[in-house]
Amino acid sequence: MNEFGSMSREDKKRQLRRQVVTPGQPVPSGPGPGRNPSVRPHPAREEAADREESARQAYRRARRRRLFVVLLIAALIAGAAGYWFYYQRNYQYKSYETAWQVTLNEGSLVSYEPFGDNVLRCTKDGASYIDLKGATVWTESYEMKNPIVDVNGPYAAIADRQGNTIYICNTDGRQGQATTVLPISRVAVSKTGVVAAVLEDSISSYITFFKKDGSTLDLTVKTTMGGDGYPLDIALSDDGTQLLSSYAFLENGELKERVVFYDFSEVGKNVPRRVVGGFDKDYFDGTLVPEVTYMETPYSCAFSGNGLTFFSSRNIASPTVVTQVPIAEEIQSVFYSEEYAAVIVRTAAGEYASRLEVYKKDGTPVMEKEFTYEYTQADIDGDLILLYNEDSCRIFNMAGVEKLYATFDFTVSRIRKGRMPDTLVITGPQQMREIKLR
Numbered sequence: 001m002n003e004f005g006s007m008s009r010e011d012k013k014r015q016l017r018r019q020v021v022t023p024g025q026p027v028p029s030g031p032g033p034g035r036n037p038s039v040r041p042h043p044a045r046e047e048a049a050d051r052e053e054s055a056r057q058a059y060r061r062a063r064r065r066r067l068f069v070v071l072l073i074a075a076l077i078a079g080a081a082g083y084w085f086y087y088q089r090n091y092q093y094k095s096y097e098t099a100w101q102v103t104l105n106e107g108s109l110v111s112y113e114p115f116g117d118n119v120l121r122c123t124k125d126g127a128s129y130i131d132l133k134g135a136t137v138w139t140e141s142y143e144m145k146n147p148i149v150d151v152n153g154p155y156a157a158i159a160d161r162q163g164n165t166i167y168i169c170n171t172d173g174r175q176g177q178a179t180t181v182l183p184i185s186r187v188a189v190s191k192t193g194v195v196a197a198v199l200e201d202s203i204s205s206y207i208t209f210f211k212k213d214g215s216t217l218d219l220t221v222k223t224t225m226g227g228d229g230y231p232l233d234i235a236l237s238d239d240g241t242q243l244l245s246s247y248a249f250l251e252n253g254e255l256k257e258r259v260v261f262y263d264f265s266e267v268g269k270n271v272p273r274r275v276v277g278g279f280d281k282d283y284f285d286g287t288l289v290p291e292v293t294y295m296e297t298p299y300s301c302a303f304s305g306n307g308l309t310f311f312s313s314r315n316i317a318s319p320t321v322v323t324q325v326p327i328a329e330e331i332q333s334v335f336y337s338e339e340y341a342a343v344i345v346r347t348a349a350g351e352y353a354s355r356l357e358v359y360k361k362d363g364t365p366v367m368e369k370e371f372t373y374e375y376t377q378a379d380i381d382g383d384l385i386l387l388y389n390e391d392s393c394r395i396f397n398m399a400g401v402e403k404l405y406a407t408f409d410f411t412v413s414r415i416r417k418g419r420m421p422d423t424l425v426i427t428g429p430q431q432m433r434e435i436k437l438r
Contacts, residue, residue: 088421089397093404094436099423101433102134112414112427113151114381119416119427120156122149127158129171129275132419134432137369138173150185153191155212159184163430168195168212176214182206186234194240198231205231209243209264209299219264221273225250229258235294241265242313244300246289250260257284259302259309268317279320295361296327296338303334308341310363323363337380340366340398344378356385358398365402373375381417387417404437 125142144160166178182199193212209217229249239393243262261277287305307327329345352370375387
């Protein structure tokens with residue numbers, strides 16, 4: 001009897017199924033349960049498996065090549081970026097050439113102000129917005145005896161000191177005109193076009209507010225010399241809801257100083273007189289605070305006769321002092337941007353006459369540089385410190401490297417960065433030009 005003789009019909013079927021190799025399943029390689037040593041892989045299947053393995057190896061080789069190319073490109077980019085950073089940080093320009101120049105309309109020039117990405121030219125007869133190619137974008141005519149200007153991002157407020165008119169402009173042109181009853185002594189504008197102005201009579205000072213169209217806001221801060229004091233300077237937050245003011249006031253016949261934060265949002269609605277923070281003589285040691293500014297949110301800074309005080313309004317309802325930077329020497333100049341605050345002091349002794357100190361918006365020191373140079377103007381533009389007078393300039397970066405020392409055969413009123421990293425735009429009373437540094 002053969003081996004199937006003693007099996008039932010169903011057992012025979014199961015035995016046959018075990019001996020059949022199903023396509024797509026691995027073939028048993030040796031004896032064992034369910035394996036039949038007499039069954040060998042089909043040659044076509046072996047060829048397909050070889051092709052599949054070759055394809056996998058080719059894919060792995062291609063992937064390794066792509067990874068190598070990507071890493072090589074990344075290394076080249078990193079190297080180029082590192083070289084560019086080193087070049088920008090350390091390269092010192094020796095000369096320049098004029099790329100272009102234009103003649104500007106004559107007028108009683110008051111100042112040039114960086115405005116948006118371009119320049120605002122302010123005279124007693126009007127204001128012009130000029131792009132960095134020398135083209136006039138718009139012109140606004142007026143008549144003012146003593147124009148004062150405040151710029152914040154895309155908005156500018158131009159007021160007639162001791163007059164009664166404020167022009168509110170943005171980079172598209174005039175947006176509004178405000179008229180006051182009392183004479184104007186100071187003006188500030190926010191990035192949203194809200195304007196604050198200090199008005200005075202013989203007894204009191206009033207800080208009043210206007211919308212960007214010139215209409216009056218129902219907000220007023222009234223002060224007297226014997227009360228909160230006389231406002232020395234004011235600044236508005238970017239959104240126009242916070243006001244920072246420095247005051248001089250009398251206490252027992254002695255002149256004192258304080259810095260006050262106001263909030264006109266819902267946060268300060270239930271606070272008496274909207275005052276959310278006040279810092280007085282304990283912080284300024286008997287010296288006046290002639291200048292205050294809001295920096296990048298939430299920071300602000302007060303410049304006093306004995307140093308810099310940095311504040312944070314991260315908690316709008318309770319501003320705090322972040323740090324104080326004491327200055328023992330005579331302060332010659334203070335200037336700032338949204339990111340940095342700088343001070344130049346007269347050195348008491350040594351080889352150099354002056355020392356430049358730069359700090360971040362939170363008071364962290366950035367750099368210190370001693371120098372001797374008779375400047376009349378000091379500005380921060382991006383990562384550059386610009387010191388200049390009417391016929392020369394010295395320019396430093398935030399690493400303290402002197403990028404350029406140059407003299408000019410034309411009159412300089414204002415210098416700012418140009419459209420490219422190695423260019424400057426220089427404005428004068430009747431001319432504007434771009435110079436390319438070499």
